[in-house]
Amino acid sequence: MKMKKLSTYLLFSLVLLAVASSQVRSLTLTPSLNDDVLGLIVFKADIQDPTQKLSSWNEDDDIPCNWNGVKCNPRLNRVTELNLDGFSLSGRIGRGLLQLKFLRKLSLAKNNLSGSISPNLVKLESLRIIDLSENSLSGFIPDGFFEQCGYLKSVSLANNMFSGKIPGSLGSCATLAAIDLSQNQFSGSLPLGIWGLSGLSSLDLSGNMLEGEIPKGVQALNNLRSINLSKNKFSGQVPDEIGSCLLLRSIDFSWNWFSGSVPQTMQKLSLCSYLNLSMNSFSGEVPEWFGEMESLETLDLSVNNFSGQVPDSIGKLKSLKVLNFSANGFNGSLPASMENNVNLLALEFSQNLMTGELPRWIFNSQNKVGANVDIASSTSLGTSLQRIQVLDLSRNLFSGGLSFETGALSGLKLLNLSSNSLVGPIPGTIGELTALDVLDLSLNQLNGSIPTEIGGAYSLKDLRLNANILIGKIPTSIENCTLLRTLIISHNKLSGPIPAEIGKLSNLENVDLSFNSLMGTLPKQLANLPRLLSFNISHNNLQGELPAGIFFNTISPTAVTGNPLLCGSAVNKSCPAVLPKPIVLNPNTTADSISGELPPNVGHKRIVLSISSLIAIGAAAFIVVGVIAITVLNLRVKSSTSRSAEPLTFSAGEEFSQSPTTDANSGKLVMFSGEPDFSTGAHALLNKDCELGHGGFGAVYRTVLQDGRSVAIKKLTVSSLVKSQEEFEREVKKLGKISHPNLVALEGYYWTPSLQLLISEFVPGGSLHKHLHEGPGGNHLSWHDRFRIILGTAKSLAHLHRSNIIHYNIKSSNVLIDGSGEPKLGDFGLARLLPMLDLYVLSSKIQSALGYMAPEFACRTVKINEKCDVYGFGVLVMEVVTGKRPVEYMEDDVVVLCEMVREALEEGRVEECVDGRLQGKFPVEEAIPVMKLGLICTSQVPSNRPDMEEVIKILELTRCPSEGQEDSG
Numbered sequence: 007m008k009m010k011k012l013s014t015y016l017l018f019s020l021v022l023l024a025v026a027s028s029q030v031r032s033l034t035l036t037p038s039l040n041d042d043v044l045g046l047i048v049f050k051a052d053i054q055d056p057t058q059k060l061s062s063w064n065e066d067d068d069i070p071c072n073w074n075g076v077k078c079n080p081r082l083n084r085v086t087e088l089n090l091d092g093f094s095l096s097g098r099i100g101r102g103l104l105q106l107k108f109l110r111k112l113s114l115a116k117n118n119l120s121g122s123i124s125p126n127l128v129k130l131e132s133l134r135i136i137d138l139s140e141n142s143l144s145g146f147i148p149d150g151f152f153e154q155c156g157y158l159k160s161v162s163l164a165n166n167m168f169s170g171k172i173p174g175s176l177g178s179c180a181t182l183a184a185i186d187l188s189q190n191q192f193s194g195s196l197p198l199g200i201w202g203l204s205g206l207s208s209l210d211l212s213g214n215m216l217e218g219e220i221p222k223g224v225q226a227l228n229n230l231r232s233i234n235l236s237k238n239k240f241s242g243q244v245p246d247e248i249g250s251c252l253l254l255r256s257i258d259f260s261w262n263w264f265s266g267s268v269p270q271t272m273q274k275l276s277l278c279s280y281l282n283l284s285m286n287s288f289s290g291e292v293p294e295w296f297g298e299m300e301s302l303e304t305l306d307l308s309v310n311n312f313s314g315q316v317p318d319s320i321g322k323l324k325s326l327k328v329l330n331f332s333a334n335g336f337n338g339s340l341p342a343s344m345e346n347n348v349n350l351l352a353l354e355f356s357q358n359l360m361t362g363e364l365p366r367w368i369f370n371s372q373n374k375v376g377a378n379v380d381i382a383s384s385t386s387l388g389t390s391l392q393r394i395q396v397l398d399l400s401r402n403l404f405s406g407g408l409s410f411e412t413g414a415l416s417g418l419k420l421l422n423l424s425s426n427s428l429v430g431p432i433p434g435t436i437g438e439l440t441a442l443d444v445l446d447l448s449l450n451q452l453n454g455s456i457p458t459e460i461g462g463a464y465s466l467k468d469l470r471l472n473a474n475i476l477i478g479k480i481p482t483s484i485e486n487c488t489l490l491r492t493l494i495i496s497h498n499k500l501s502g503p504i505p506a507e508i509g510k511l512s513n514l515e516n517v518d519l520s521f522n523s524l525m526g527t528l529p530k531q532l533a534n535l536p537r538l539l540s541f542n543i544s545h546n547n548l549q550g551e552l553p554a555g556i557f558f559n560t561i562s563p564t565a566v567t568g569n570p571l572l573c574g575s576a577v578n579k580s581c582p583a584v585l586p587k588p589i590v591l592n593p594n595t596t597a598d599s600i601s602g603e604l605p606p607n608v609g610h611k612r613i614v615l616s617i618s619s620l621i622a623i624g625a626a627a628f629i630v631v632g633v634i635a636i637t638v639l640n641l642r643v644k645s646s647t648s649r650s651a652e653p654l655t656f657s658a659g660e661e662f663s664q665s666p667t668t669d670a671n672s673g674k675l676v677m678f679s680g681e682p683d684f685s686t687g688a689h690a691l692l693n694k695d696c697e698l699g700h701g702g703f704g705a706v707y708r709t710v711l712q713d714g715r716s717v718a719i720k721k722l723t724v725s726s727l728v729k730s731q732e733e734f735e736r737e738v739k740k741l742g743k744i745s746h747p748n749l750v751a752l753e754g755y756y757w758t759p760s761l762q763l764l765i766s767e768f769v770p771g772g773s774l775h776k777h778l779h780e781g782p783g784g785n786h787l788s789w790h791d792r793f794r795i796i797l798g799t800a801k802s803l804a805h806l807h808r809s810n811i812i813h814y815n816i817k818s819s820n821v822l823i824d825g826s827g828e829p830k831l832g833d834f835g836l837a838r839l840l841p842m843l844d845l846y847v848l849s850s851k852i853q854s855a856l857g858y859m860a861p862e863f864a865c866r867t868v869k870i871n872e873k874c875d876v877y878g879f880g881v882l883v884m885e886v887v888t889g890k891r892p893v894e895y896m897e898d899d900v901v902v903l904c905e906m907v908r909e910a911l912e913e914g915r916v917e918e919c920v921d922g923r924l925q926g927k928f929p930v931e932e933a934i935p936v937m938k939l940g941l942i943c944t945s946q947v948p949s950n951r952p953d954m955e956e957v958i959k960i961l962e963l964t965r966c967p968s969e970g971q972e973d974s975g
Contacts, residue, residue, distance in 0.1 A: 041107070042085045043065065043070050044105055045103060045105025046063060047065045048101065049102030052097050052099070057094045059094070060074060070085060071085070079108065085106050086111070087110060088109060091113050091116050092115070093117060095117040096118040099114070100124075103130075104126055106130065110132050112133065112137070114138050114141065115141070115162070116141075118142055120141070121143065122146075123145075123147075128151065129155075129156070130156070134157060134160070135158075139165050139186065141166050146168070146169060147173050151173045152173055155178065157181050159183045159184070161179075161186070165189040167808075171192065177199015177200055177201075177202050182205065183205050185206065188214070189214075193215040193216065195221075196216060202223075204227065204228060206227050207232070209230065209233045212236040213236070213238075217239040217241070219242035220244065224247050224248055225247035228252075233251075234258040235259050236261050239262065240259070240264060243267075244266075244268070249273070249274045252275065254277065255278060261286075262286055263286065267288065268288060270295065273298045276299065277301050278299055279302060281299070281302060283310065284310070285308070285959055292312055292316065292317055292331075293317070297320060300325065302325060310333075314335075316331065320341065322343075322346070330352070332356040334357075334358055336355070336358040337359040337361065339362040342365070344365075351396065352395060352396035355398065356399065358401075359402065360402040360403060362405070362406075363404065363407075364408065369409060394415060396420045397415070398422040399423055400446065403427060404423070405426070405427045405428065406428065407430035408423070408428050409435075410436060410438070410439075418441060421445050427451060428450040431453060433457070436460060437457065437462030438462060441465055443465055443467045444468040445468070446470040449472070450474055455478030459483070460484065462486070464489075465487075466487045467490060467492070469487070472494045473496070473497040473498075474497075476500060477499045479500065479501065480524075481505075482505045484508065485510050487511065488510075488511060491513050491947070492514075492947060493514065494518040496518040496522065497521045505529070506531045508531075509531025510534075519546065520544040527548070527550035528543070530553050533553040540946050541558075542564075544566060545567070545568030561576045678739075678742045678753055698718065704722045718750075718765070718766050718768045719764070720766070721762075731757055734757060735755070735757065741811075741834070741835045748798040748799065748802035749831055750830045751766060752765070764836075769830050771822065771823035774819070774821040775818035792886045793965065794828070796882075797965075799831055799882065800879065804957070806831075806835070807954050811835045812875055813875045816882055817892075857891070858881050860873070873953075876943050876957070879957070881904060881940070883937070887937050888907070932965065939957065939960055943957065
């Protein structure tokens with residue numbers, strides 16, 4: 007009986023315990039779950055979701071675990087992962103995420119989020135992974151940001167706009183295994199605390215502005231697998247301790263200022279498969295011990311100061327796929343041991359001092375390079391599969407003939423042997439390279455004809471055979487190369503007509519057939535080339551009329567000069583009229599008898615009208631109408647101009663206010679710093695007497711603030727194209743945040759529906775155009791001044807491009823010189839204010855000199871990007887070095903600066919192009935490479951132009967040591 011009572015009691019107790027437990031769970035889990043919902047809804051409220059990816063996020067839903075991008079712990083029903091990669095979100099990262107106490111992974115990559123990040127974000131105790139890469143986040147990261155990072159294992163802030171120093175507290179995250187802060191604007195030195203993260207396996211700080219030497223202590227990173235410090239400003243020697251990180255697989259120290267020799271301790275890195283030391287100032291000979299790094303797949307030592315011969319030990323690297331020793335001082339020949347590099351895909355040795363004949367083991371069908379052959383199981387190496395894809399031996403001193411054996415290099419995609427001393431014919435076996443994209447044999451002494459077999463290389467996109475001694479006709483088999491974009495065979499002795507088959511190459515963009523002996527008329531099929539950007543047939547014996555079409559109607563005169571028998575508007579020579587037989591009408595003849603023979607004794611007066619007469623009458627009528635229309639427009643413009651020329655003054659409380667207003671008669675004045683205290687009285691804001699100049703976007707005036715400081719005010723004259731006030735203000739405020747020593751600072755703006763003003767700093771030294779071309783100013787620009795202007799302008803453009811801003815209007819009148827001789831680039835970003843940019847940039851207003859305009863502006867099928875600025879910069883470089891305008895109009899000719907310099911370079915007289923006002927007082931070893939850089943920047947193909955970061959690096963490497971070092975921005 008007692009046992010029964012006891013059992014009943016125990017059962018009752020268990021039931022009570024179960025009920026209590028369920029009540030406790032209901033009290034604890036539900037509020038916590040609501041915390042997650044609340045946090046996510048608050049987070050959503052701070053962002054814009056244009057693609058409705060977060061439409062499933064509903065505040066009435068108590069369970070967010072099925073929401074898009076959300077994952078929960080199935081046992082606790084708590085949010086543990088938030089993965090919104092590529093959701094096209096914008097806005098700011100609000101405080102709502104701080105409610106997600108169980109969050110382990112936060113990934114918001116590949117969106118357009120902006121603003122700063124909360125200093126408490128990494129304090130979420132459960133957080134292990136944070137990925138905010140590829141957004142538009144900005145601002146400084148507080149030094150204590152990582153002090154309470156808990157168990158954080160991976161942090162990625164890559165591809166944003168963060169600035170300032172890397173927080174020293176990063177070294178306190180003892181559990182970190184991966185750090186990626188690449189492609190930002192971090193500056194200062196490398197935090198020493200990073201070397202204390204013993205569990206770190208991946209470190210990427212590339213693409214910032216970090217500087218100084220690498221501190222000692224890297225040997226403590228025993229687990230380090232990958233380190234990337236490229237594209238910074240690190241200097242000094244690479245520490246020997248790097249060789250103690252024995253697990254390293256990937257090292258990228260490229261695009262810095264490292265010097266000295268490569269640390270010998272690196273030979274111990276037997277697991278390293280990727281080593282990139284390019285674009286530095288390493289010197290000395292390449293040591294033999296490189297052959298001990300047996301796992302190497304990529305070895306890039308390009309653009310340094312290495313010298314001597316290539317070591318035989320390179321042949322030991324059986325895993326090597328990419329070898330780049332370009333732009334150094336290597337001499338001698340390539341070692342025969344390299345035929346053992348059987349996995350080689352890319353071999354690049356351009357811009358060295360290599361001599362002798364081309365290595366036969368490369369072009370022999372029985373070579374092992376790129377063959378990946380099991381020799382033991384193969385009876386013939388000649389049947390091996392060829393794998394090498396890139397071969398660049400250009401700009402060396404190689405001599406001898408060129409021969410390809412059948413079956414050799416069958417997988418080759420790029421072959422560049424330009425700028426050597428090769429002789430003999432082009433072998434017909436070149437047509438067997440069916441995978442070849444780029445063939446460049448220019449600037450050699452090759453002779454004979456272009457082989458008809460060239461049509462077999464049907465994958466060709468870029469063919470350059472210029473500056474040789476080639477003869478004969480252009481082969482019609484070229485029509486098989488349907489992918490061809492660039493065809494340059496100028497400066498040869500080619501003859502015969504231009505084949506009509508070229509008109510079938512619909513992908514052609516750039517054609518140069520100049521300086522040959524071509525004859526005959528131009529095929530009308532050339533008018534069918536839709537992507538054409540340039541077509542140079544100058545200095546031949548061509549005749550007749552240019553093909554019809556928009557491109558040839560507007561072709562540059564320099565592209566057709568030197569053909570005396572050509573006619574058309576481009577050569578300013580009318581074509582002979584072919585007069586048709588007159589139509590004779592008898593007014594007394596019936597319609598039925600018109601077609602018959604007229605009576606011989608007709609006594610009435612005949613009416614004789616030719617077709618050309620009818621056209622002339624119609625044209626005259628059209629001209630009369632046009633003159634009337636233009637006259638009316640001019641009267642309106644003059645009326646508008648006379649009104650706008652009246653001085654404009656602002657009086658406090660009348661013409662402007664500092665707050666938005668809906669009154670159309672009042673305006674809004676905003677100064678980004680300071681008070682809008684303009685000095686009125688003698689100097690009205692837009693007084694004609696204070697006008698500094700007039701550019702594509704409007705006139706610029708100088709006015710004085712009450713504190714005595716001068717500012718420049720630009721009155722926009724394209725108000726009909728300007729965006730709405732909201733868009734205008736948003737864009738201008740973005741521009742106002744951009745700061746760089748070589749950029750003209752935007753200080754404020756003024757808005758009314760009918761008038762827009764931009765207020766910027768006043769630069770007293772005048773424009774570069776004035777110094778170069780107006781009066782004796784050019785005499786005062788020394789070579790040192792010119793180099794500083796070129797380098798400073800390059801830095802300003804690089805800074806704009808890092809901020810995703812394209813200038814669109816590079817020219818010497820937009821480069822201002824301050825009191826200390828430093829350049830300041832103005833008018834940047836103004837094109838962002840226009841909603842119809844693609845139409846507007848083609849007008850003469852934005853490009854006052856067509857010489858600066860990149861050729862892709864004339865082709866609507868080509869996407870305009872920052873490379874158009876690189877083109878304009880290249881023209882500017884040549885303008886500064888030569889002192890000549892981009893386009894100069896002579897009495898009977900037009901001289902385009904780019905073409906003049908290019909011809910001088912090909913003829914070996916480029917030094918003659920340097921501004922004579924320098925009187926020979928310039929370092930040739932600087933001036934010539936700078937001018938060549940300008941030519942490279944003006945490549946007709948945008949993808950062939952360097953980016954501005956590369957330009958800065960090249961300029962820094964070009965500068966003579968006596969010039970000293972300057973900070974690059």
